[in-house]
Amino acid sequence: MELLDSLDHKILEILQLNNLTSQREIGNKIGLSxxxxxxxxxxxxxLGVIKKDIAVLNPEHLGQLITIVVQVEMEADKVEMVTxxxxxxxxxxxxxxxxxxxxxxxxxxxxxxxxxxxxEKLTHELFFNNPGIQRFKSSICMDIVKSGLALPVPK
Incomplete structure (x- = not known):
């Protein structure tokens, strides 16, 4: 049994671009009331298909935030340590x-x-003080070229 149909998919596409789009406007676009x-x-x-309604903030307006991509290697694949x-x-x-x-x-x-x-403080809290972590590698972002939140929705 299909959980979602094509109209649900169209609604999701619209909401991912702007979840403040009125239900009337969505209906007009896809042919529903x-x-x-x-x-x-x-x-x-x-159903949990829509997990949250959130505001996506522009980091450029919030000061000079630093974005870091971190690769983390565990000491061993022990389920309890990974969890x-x-x-x-x-x-x-x-x-x-x-x-x-x-x-x-x-x-x-x-x-x-x-x-x-x-x-630096965060690395101590998350990595150095965790005996399950073998090593971590940090890469500082110089520019955020794309930061997409929209998932592909089946057609």
């Missing part, structure tokens, strides 16, 4: 994105900090 759009959006929230590390990354506000990956690194993080002193 505003109440039908509202029911579909409510259903997709209940504990995932939770720590998940609970750290400076960790904007966290991916558990295959290859040389075990985790890829996108970290945003106000200054290098803050990052």
């Amino acid at each position: 505003a109440p039908a759009v509202q029911r579909r959006i409510t259903r997709m929230r209940e 504990k590390t995932k939770r720590k990354f998940e609970q750290t506000p400076q960790v904007q994105q966290c991916y558990y990956v295959t290859g040389e690194a075990d985790f890829m993080l996108i970290v945003v900090v106000s200054n290098m002193k803050e990052y």
Whole structure:
């Protein structure tokens, strides 16, 4: 049984570009009434398809934030240590994105900090004080060329 149909996919495409688009406007674009759009959006929230309604902030307007890509290698693939590390990354506000990956690194993080002193302190909290982490490698972003949040939606 298909969870979402083509109209749901069209709604998701519109909401990913601007989740403040009115239900009437969405309905006009895809051929549904505003109440039908509202029911579909409510259903997709209940199903967990739509996880959050958030504001995406422009870092250029928030001071000189530093974005850092961090590769993290674990000492060993022990389930309890990996799980504990995932939770720590998940609970750290400076960790904007966290991916558990295959290859040389075990985790890829996108970290945003106000200054290098803050990052130094964060490295102690997240990496040096975690006995499960073997090493980490930081790459400082010189420019954010693309920072997409929209997922491809099936047609």
